[in-house]
Amino acid sequence: MAKYKLESQGPAFQALLNWLNPDRDCAGEEYVRLHRRLAKIFEARGCLRPEECADETFNRVGRQVLEGKEIRTDNPAAYIDGVARLVLREQWSKPAPERIEEVSANRLPQDPNVEASAKSEKERWHLCLETCLQQLSPESRQLILDYYAEDKTRKIETRNRMARQLGVATNVLRNRIFKLRNSLRGCVATCVAR
């Protein structure tokens, strides 16, 4: 299977956006929202490159719209979901060759230095994590470390205590943790990839 790439500058993409919503800005937002969800579905279904599968789904819908195919639905999301399942089936029937960097480490041939390499990788993660933690404010650092140090078997109790200390509701705390984690993980991923 050829690599999937979003034809974001082509006429098919413009036709897609127009089909999603005649308002250009609303169409853009809807595209981003649906793309994230599709990627999540592809990821959950074992697609090795879920983002590219989502791109391919939108490419196909865009081409169909551009070619004038009559799509009778008042729910574009449901139609896109149907196309996504076709892409997914193609994925299952013709598995794409895996990129070496995406192959799970335990599936690669073992070499004598694999242990040292894993250790080095782990040290790298820790080093990057430390660097990124230092870029947080002391309070944010305290919050994220408290969260990860908690006894996960007493999650509700611990989070209620943390929320009380912050003076916020638990769902607000959860939201803060979610954003903080994403921010920190993005920093670490960038650092490790360097």
Next chain:
Amino acid sequence: MSSPNDNHSLIVDYLLGRLSETELDRFERDYLTNENLFNELQEVEEELIDDYASGALTADQRVSFEKYFLRSSQRQEKLAFATAITERARAWQSGTLVSTERPPRDLTSVELSDRSNSKLHSVFWKGSVPAWRQWVAIAAAVVLAVIIGVLWLRNRELQRQLIATNANYARLRQEADAQSKITAETKAELSAEQQQTQMLESQVEQLQTSPPDDIRDTIVNLLLGLDYLVGITRGGEKKVRTLDVPPKARLVRLTLDVPASSFESFNILLRRGEKNLVWRRSGLKARPAGDRRKLSLSVPAEHLTAGDYELLLSGVPSEGDAELVGRYYLKVQRR
């Protein structure tokens, strides 16, 4: 979708691949359009990863997580992050990691995604010493210093005692040497006296076997009265008593008058000049003779060659050393 709790278990089952194909399709269509459900899905996914990293999943969940959930490289990367930060947080909490700028416990002013405050602080990873251990180390160092100080003082005191003991030992050693010297001298004197006694006994045996007339010629008697005694305290004029020794004389018997005293015994030393000792006897008992007391001293005649002699008389009290009583002076003439 119904309650959040139902959603939670449904999402977990979805993420771990435990839904049937029909359930899967329905759930995915739901979250494709349901904003809240999608957000909840993302949160549960993050929690699932965190739970796995901290070991909070059940055995069944772990198996499904490893076989199904981790097929995605993005999820593997998320797990690597969760594992690293969980280890970091636990090290920080257990005290094996110390931050010199530890955040306050009051979290009311938390600012999420705050990257503006990038002030670096010193953080030590595993292997560094936590604060309480540093205090324990300082306390231990102080105690050690005190112990060393006490030991140093004690050592100095012991050295001082050792020096004093050595000096005492040296003094005792000197005294012992001196005593040994005296003992040796005493032994030598005793040995000399024993030889003299044997000699005298031998001569007395010979005299006993001699005819009576011969005995008269062979024994010379001489009395040394008090007027010949030159005392140490009283002083007195030096008078010399002449002793004529005939050729046949074998023994000279001197009888000394000694003044009354409390001495238990007497020592006599006969000499020519200062260094030439001729005869000596010790432990002689004085016998009373009227208002006086007398001492007898027998000397082989062969030892008395012509010349001037000095006879020293010492008294030995019941306790203490002998005291010089006085001197007699003799002039020996051989015919």
